[in-house]
Amino acid sequence: MREFFYPKSVAVVGVSEKPTNLGRNIVGNLIEYGYQGIVYAVGPNGGVIETRRIYKSVLDIPDPVDLALALTPAPTVPAVLEDCGRKGIRWVIIETAGFREYNDGGRKLEEEIDRVAEKYGIRFVGPNCIGAINMENGLCLPFPRLHRFIKQGEVSMISQSGGVGMSVLNLMANEGLGLDKFVSMGNMQNVDAEDMLEYFIQDEGTGMVFLYLESIRDGRRLMEIARRSPKPILAFKSNIGRLGQKIAMSHTASLTSDDKVVDAAFHQAGILRVRDATTLGNSLKVLEMPPMKGGNLAVISRSGGHAVIAADACELSGFNLAHFPETFLREIEKHFRASVIRLTNPLDLGDLFDLDVYAQIVEKTLKLDGVDGVVFLHTSLSTAENQKSRQLLERLMALVEKYRKPVAYYISAAAQEIADLKQTYPFPIFTQVVETVRALEMSRYYDRQSALARLDEEIPAFEVDREPVRRLIDSARGEGRDLLLSEALEALERYGIPTVRSVSAGTVEEACQAADEIGYPVAVKIIAGQVSHKSDVGGVQLNLRNRPAVAAACEDMLARIHKAYPEARIDGVLVQPMITGGREMILGGRQDPQFGPVVVAGLGGIFVEIFDEAVVRVAPISRRVALEMVESLRGAQILKGARGHKPADIDALVDALLRLSQLMVDFPEIKELDLNPLRLFHEKDGCAALDARMILK
């Protein structure tokens, strides 16, 4: 990929003499950004632009070309690529739109392009993109005319959308953030975001990567690269729901993904996810500073009101207000003019107007062991203070370097002064109090989570009976059906996930005998491959207290099923003892199209139905992740025994989750698996799946 960002020569294909021609903009951008290589203009009509010859084809160029850019009508692109191949060009950017994202004709063109690329070993970015920028060598290839508005820095950006990419460049410029490389990916037909990320995590000039994605090509690879990354990765993933799907498809041919899985995957891979541009700007800024290594914050404020707002924000962000020792407070008190402010954390600077003293106080605060970071809230009272405020800022920057703790600097001042500060100082300037605290929350989260993501955690490998499960699945697939209830429960047992004792019965009499043997009350459930939601059609009857009840239930059940599914083959019923006590959970797994096997855990019953509280993780999971899943449930407190509830057997739940994870990874044929309910008993009493549904691909 290095050749792509550092070409010695570039051919821009699609240049004409017309003043509105977009290819001309690209040549102009390369000149404006000071590109250090040679640029060739190419266009079928030839001609001259600004004393520069337009070659009719790349084949006419006398010298070697490292990178070609195509911006010609879609139907001409295969031929352009063919010429590039013959010329020996191995890197191409196709900015032209009108391919797969547009219609079937475009899809066919893409296939042609694939053939040409393969024939010549060409790698290409796009189509339907706006190219790339490398601030190091002035390579600037977007077709809108750009002036050099952004400074060079360490952020590299991969954006599926050109327009969003441009607006993030604007945001970065306005926030004073520097760019190293930018690439817009478009349809990602050949080079995809994962390829590009792979390059960026080892690219020398890149210190931090930002991804804007509307779709994810290979989620597992993305996670794997992110986990190896020594550099922070931020991602804005849009196209999260129903309303965005259509436009995303016609914009970058993007398919939607399950947003809960995306969230989990980013979390597991240590990718910091942002959901709006404000948070993006604040995150990029805060990651320029040393991280929050703990949860204890000191707030120092020129305004008591901002101190109150910051304290509220600390509470919402899960920070503690660090304890200020009495000796520290007494030392600080000396600086104050009149004694009209009670000193505490947040520290209200009140009638203290000496900005030199502010820096002294911040330094003393940073020295405290119990302080992991500082929020400094500055209100510039008049333009007369600007010079002193800048000196203060410089001192704070030095203190951050010296103590390696973050000082999040908020300032309220006139817009012009703030814009100027952001341009001048390589240091984050925040302008909203709540966001300042939230930025440190992100710093804290990122510091912890990226370290966890990089751990090489052991994935437990249980000794299980894999073969019988293989046979169950193969035989069901052979018959073109999903697993029967009895088979699904057996598969779980083979993987060491406890299930309730279940006896299959082929006739009503067998069911009654089984019930007699098990002891009353019992539950009876239909076994039928084609009936996927058996409770909805009366296929589950609970609390049957005697033989006649069992017989009646079986007959009633068969009648109902026959009515609802006249075609369904009934394979019998399953008789189970009624299980009481414990708490209903659901566990599950499924194959995600982008991320492969995932596991799910939640409180059962109406919790999962209404509150949608289930937690997802990409499998396989470590013991720590399984425990984290349980801890993330909003009902975790109950399971742990809060408020007089008996603690549940969390070890058993974690064990079941780990085994489920192994099952999902071992058998990609399992499209969906639900253990609903899984009854979780009190500590040491284990758990048992009472019902299971296994859908095959």
Place this chain on the structure above:
Amino acid sequence: MREFFYPKSVAVVGVSEKPTNLGRNIVGNLIEYGYQGIVYAVGPNGGVIETRRIYKSVLDIPDPVDLALALTPAPTVPAVLEDCGRKGIRWVIIETAGFREYNDGGRKLEEEIDRVAEKYGIRFVGPNCIGAINMENGLCLPFPRLHRFIKQGEVSMISQSGGVGMSVLNLMANEGLGLDKFVSMGNMQNVDAEDMLEYFIQDEGTGMVFLYLESIRDGRRLMEIARRSPKPILAFKSNIGRLGQKIAMSHTASLTSDDKVVDAAFHQAGILRVRDATTLGNSLKVLEMPPMKGGNLAVISRSGGHAVIAADACELSGFNLAHFPETFLREIEKHFRASVIRLTNPLDLGDLFDLDVYAQIVEKTLKLDGVDGVVFLHTSLSTAENQKSRQLLERLMALVEKYRKPVAYYISAAAQEIADLKQTYPFPIFTQVVETVRALEMSRYYDRQSALARLDEEIPAFEVDREPVRRLIDSARGEGRDLLLSEALEALERYGIPTVRSVSAGTVEEACQAADEIGYPVAVKIIAGQVSHKSDVGGVQLNLRNRPAVAAACEDMLARIHKAYPEARIDGVLVQPMITGGREMILGGRQDPQFGPVVVAGLGGIFVEIFDEAVVRVAPISRRVALEMVESLRGAQILKGARGHKPADIDALVDALLRLSQLMVDFPEIKELDLNPLRLFHEKDGCAALDARMILK
């Protein structure tokens, strides 16, 4: 209050010749802002500043003074006020700090000030504030030196904190929002935020009010004024939790309030609450436009990526993407250069670069009946487009006026251009896509909710047995205790709230007889005034299936209570039939220190324990509000019969809530009332309180 903002003359008390003197800043501010009245400088040492005589006392001023401002050390303030009184000044601002918010000495000074103010009929703002600004007449009284940085407009601000007020002024200036009046309230010892709001809602120059509050003095009055307000009211209420309490007390002597009640009260009164400065700026901006009258949004975007992000945001904000009729799409299609974009809503402008056409498309969109508002997402591709972008903006402004529908205009451009646009145009300029959509969500919410708040809704008045409840409460208070369980249930019955049949028993034998009569299984509950959480000490025994079980339970219960509360008087036990079926709810009421009686509803059991899902409203409530409470519960779907659950008797629940509301309003002596659980049965089957706890003041 008009005299306060429009004085013909102002005395600034606390001016000296010292260059660092803050009183001098105030005189300077009045000159800079072009104050149209006469300014007198006053200070105990006399002297001259900038050719202006410093009077030693207001009594020395030869002419009448309408408004005095005190900025002298706290201990001197009572004497200053005395002089003001003798001079006949009736409006004073006390900017000095060091009163109640600081220490007990300060509290005593406040008492002295109160006496002087009462003696002379002086009304004062503060202490511990930074004064006021009136942009209409140049009255500018804050002690920091201000340059005229903000334009005149229609927003008036009441800020409890001076510093936050100043930063909001900065924010407004940066966003191009205009100010009419500003007042910082400080400790609100005399004039409070409610007084000021009362004035602003009828003040001619004020078109919109923003409140920043750290505490609420008289919540009911605030609600009542807001409901009468023909103007939008926005509020940022901080000091919402544990961490902010201490600093809020030492900043503006603010007590914390129950934030859920504040939220409910603002909602009921049609006050738009914001929780950070970004949202504040966006809300102020969006309220300058006509409101979103429905939920159907059109998104028109120059970038497909922004369109995707906006579509996601629409989904999160609860908007629909309006349907674009085929005829409309065909008409628009003509404008496009190459046909490479599929047209839909969001509309991707794609390769259409003619800004005139953009305006035509927006107009056609606004004409569609099914469109309630437009989000226009503009990415300025180069500075060369600035002029055309401005023309587009002007046309959009005219279209908003013409069609009376909002067009939320987002632009991505260089910081300088955006700052300039904000200064130049009296029209909101948004710079983040997600926030643009959220702003319209606020517009939609405000339009609906402020209309509802202004409705003069009927509060149902049920015929109830008030007198027996009065006697129960009086007799309990006479004995210095809360209501017994049996009495609390009786009070509910008197108010028409169904309770389970309950028989009091004084002895074990009586309990057994009662159980025999009721029929097994029964529940037995202790009746003891001093035992407030009876289940925690075994004071509730459920599912007793026969006489011996009842006897054993009673004895066990008495033994346990005697052990836990050796001093407690046991008044017997209550025997109730076991109730099965239906769903556990909790209803409740309490007296809020700022807002008076409130009612609470939630799903019972672990829902309320763990998920904290209860909904609060300030009483009394209308039938609509009671129903809204039920609808707001996250479990509302279940109650209404989703997913195969039988619908619950929501009418009965609403009726119980309304009666509870009446009870809470009738008896302010009731500090806390819990119906936990209230069993809510299936449709038409009503509900019944199984247990009740009534705590008196």
